[in-house]
Amino acid sequence: xxxxxxxxxxxxxxxxxxxxxxxxxxxxxxxxxxxxxxxxxxxxxxxxxxxxxxxxxxxxxxxxxxxxxxxxxxxxxxxxxxxxxxxxxxxxxxxxxxxxxxxxxxxxxxxxxxxxxxxxxxxxxxxxxxxxxxxxxxxxxxxxxxxxxxxxxxxxxxxxxxxxxxxxxxxxxxxxxxxxxxxxxxxxxxxxxxxxxxxxxxxxxxxxxxxxxxxxxxxxxxxxxxxxxxxxxxxxxxxxxxxxxxxxxxxxxxxxxxxxxxxxxxxxxxxxxxxxxxxxxxxxxxxxxxxxxxxxxxxxxxxxxxxxxxxxxxxxxxxxxxxxxxxxxxxxxxxxxxxxxxxxxxxxxxxxxxxxxxxxxxxxxxxxxxxxxxxxxxxxxxxxxxxxxxxxxxxxxxxxxxx
Ligand SMILES: *Cc1c(COP(=O)(O)O)cnc(C)c1O
Numbered sequence: 001x002x003x004x005x006x007x008x009x010x011x012x013x014x015x016x017x018x019x020x021x022x023x024x025x026x027x028x029x030x031x032x033x034x035x036x037x038x039x040x041x042x043x044x045x046x047x048x049x050x051x052x053x054x055x056x057x058x059x060x061x062x063x064x065x066x067x068x069x070x071x072x073x074x075x076x077x078x079x080x081x082x083x084x085x086x087x088x089x090x091x092x093x094x095x096x097x098x099x100x101x102x103x104x105x106x107x108x109x110x111x112x113x114x115x116x117x118x119x120x121x122x123x124x125x126x127x128x129x130x131x132x133x134x135x136x137x138x139x140x141x142x143x144x145x146x147x148x149x150x151x152x153x154x155x156x157x158x159x160x161x162x163x164x165x166x167x168x169x170x171x172x173x174x175x176x177x178x179x180x181x182x183x184x185x186x187x188x189x190x191x192x193x194x195x196x197x198x199x200x201x202x203x204x205x206x207x208x209x210x211x212x213x214x215x216x217x218x219x220x221x222x223x224x225x226x227x228x229x230x231x232x233x234x235x236x237x238x239x240x241x242x243x244x245x246x247x248x249x250x251x252x253x254x255x256x257x258x259x260x261x262x263x264x265x266x267x268x269x270x271x272x273x274x275x276x277x278x279x280x281x282x283x284x285x286x287x288x289x290x291x292x293x294x295x296x297x298x299x300x301x302x303x304x305x306x307x308x309x310x311x312x313x314x315x316x317x318x319x320x321x322x323x324x325x326x327x328x329x330x331x332x333x334x335x336x337x338x339x340x341x342x343x344x345x346x347x348x349x350x351x352x353x354x355x356x357x358x359x360x361x362x363x364x365x366x367x368x369x370x371x372x373x374x375x376x377x378x379x380x381x382x383x384x385x386x387x388x389x390x391x392x393x394x395x396x397x398x399x400x401x402x403x
Contacts, residue, residue: 002388005395008381009321016377017323021365024199027262028368029254037250046246050226053249058209060256065186067211069218072244072252073225076173076195076208080106082242083191083210084141086220087167091138096126097335097347098354099145103171104334107143115139116335116344121353124148124286124300124361128156132164141167146175146185148286148298149201154180154188161189169193176202177263179293186211191221196248201262201297202255204248262368266296269366269375273299276379280386282308299364300329302357309389312362314396318385324378326362333358 009015028034041047048054054072061070073079084093084106093107097116104114115134120127124147131142142161144152152170161168173195175185186192191214196207212218225242228235255262270288277285286300303312312328319326333354334340335347348355364378385392 002391004384005388005392008318008384009323010318010396015321015323016381017374020323020325021370021374021378022325023327023363023365025365025367025369026198026203027201027255029251029258033257034250034254037254038247041246041250048243048245050243051246051249053246053253054244057204057244057249057252057256060253061186061209061211064256065184065211067184067187068213068215069211070186071210071218071221071225072204072249073208073210073242074244074248075197075206076171076193077102077106078225078240078242079193079208079210080143080169080171081109082221082224082240083169083193084112084143085110086217086224087141087169087190089141089167089169091140092136093141093143094126094131094134094139095143095334096145096147096354097333097340097351098124098330098357099147099171099334100173100330101334101337102173103143103145104340108339112140113138113343114334114340116340116347116351116354118351118353119357120153121357123150123152124357125150125152126157127353128153128160131157131160135164135166139164139166141169143169143171144189145171145173146178148300149175149178149295150288151175151178151180151185151188151292158189173197173200173208174297175295176200177259177293177295182291184293187213190214191217196252201266201295202252202259204244204252204255207244207248207252263293263295265368266366267294268372269370270296270299272372272375273364273366273379276376277301277382280308280383282306282310282386282389283382297366299366301362301364302360303362304360308386310385310393312360314393315382315385316362318392319378319381322378322381324365324381326364328358329361329363331358331361 168189170192172192191212196204228237228239284302288294
């Protein structure tokens, strides 16, 4: 075994990091500003139900996103469920399988069948050229996902939706603060849904929002997220409880004050990874290029095991031993999870790109908890592993502890 292998924790060295570095460690804004807002909430004893902070957050988000209506919610999953229902989707809806499980679940939860469509391996998003062949007489809509905060094929999907008379919803859970053609994500399709979960770029502990320029749709969604109440004692619609609490809105308003700093920090981190991994064979850092705005929240690598000489999962195992808690994403694909796996056991036959991608993708820690020095160290580990890929794989196989 080469001497410098012994520097790695998996070969008996000390882990590179004393504490684990996580993907999606929450960004936290100014603590004093947040606590001052919480004190104010407690003083006024208005904790939820369209309080002053939720209203202020909604107005500020409408302004920031350049959209007519923003409806704050308790999380993005409920926001998706409500919006799907308010749009009158039924029967079948076309979605990618390469997404977080909440996207198909929000359909299946209300007996709508998610029809999985393959992705374009260049963008990781829904391949619009494959959408049309999946449309049947039961199809009522398409849900595109702006994966990694990169806009999916918005124009092509809009054209198909218009031509085939389908509703178009975007799962923008990753895409807060991102733009497309000089317009902020939030105003495309019939509606868009953001997640403000703790692990997302912009968080309200738990939370989410629906944005739309459609007045009627917005009114329907507002009713549905509050049990259908149109006023005291007056329920005019079936509804559920999708309300955001005041303390969540206070968190959102506090983070909003630091948004540009957070984007700059994420961008610096992403560029540091770009420098650290430059020229490495078999690794592609998914780029944020073009003229769009991004939140740079996702540092996504594609590991081509053949040219890298090492398997994605083995690299993951080595990084974990070093306390770098990199993650596979969205492994093994929604179509391989229940209930979809049982409903459509052969779905994979139509999803060759998705099935390939879930074997290659890995995401690395970033955000305010990760420094540029950390990144340079993480990059060195990856470099060491890839430069000695086949030897390292063999050494671990011999020891019998390769995954
Ligand atoms: C996080 C996420 C969701 C769900 O968001 P919650 O706020 O946690 O309910 C939905 N879709 C995608 C693509 C996500 O990443």
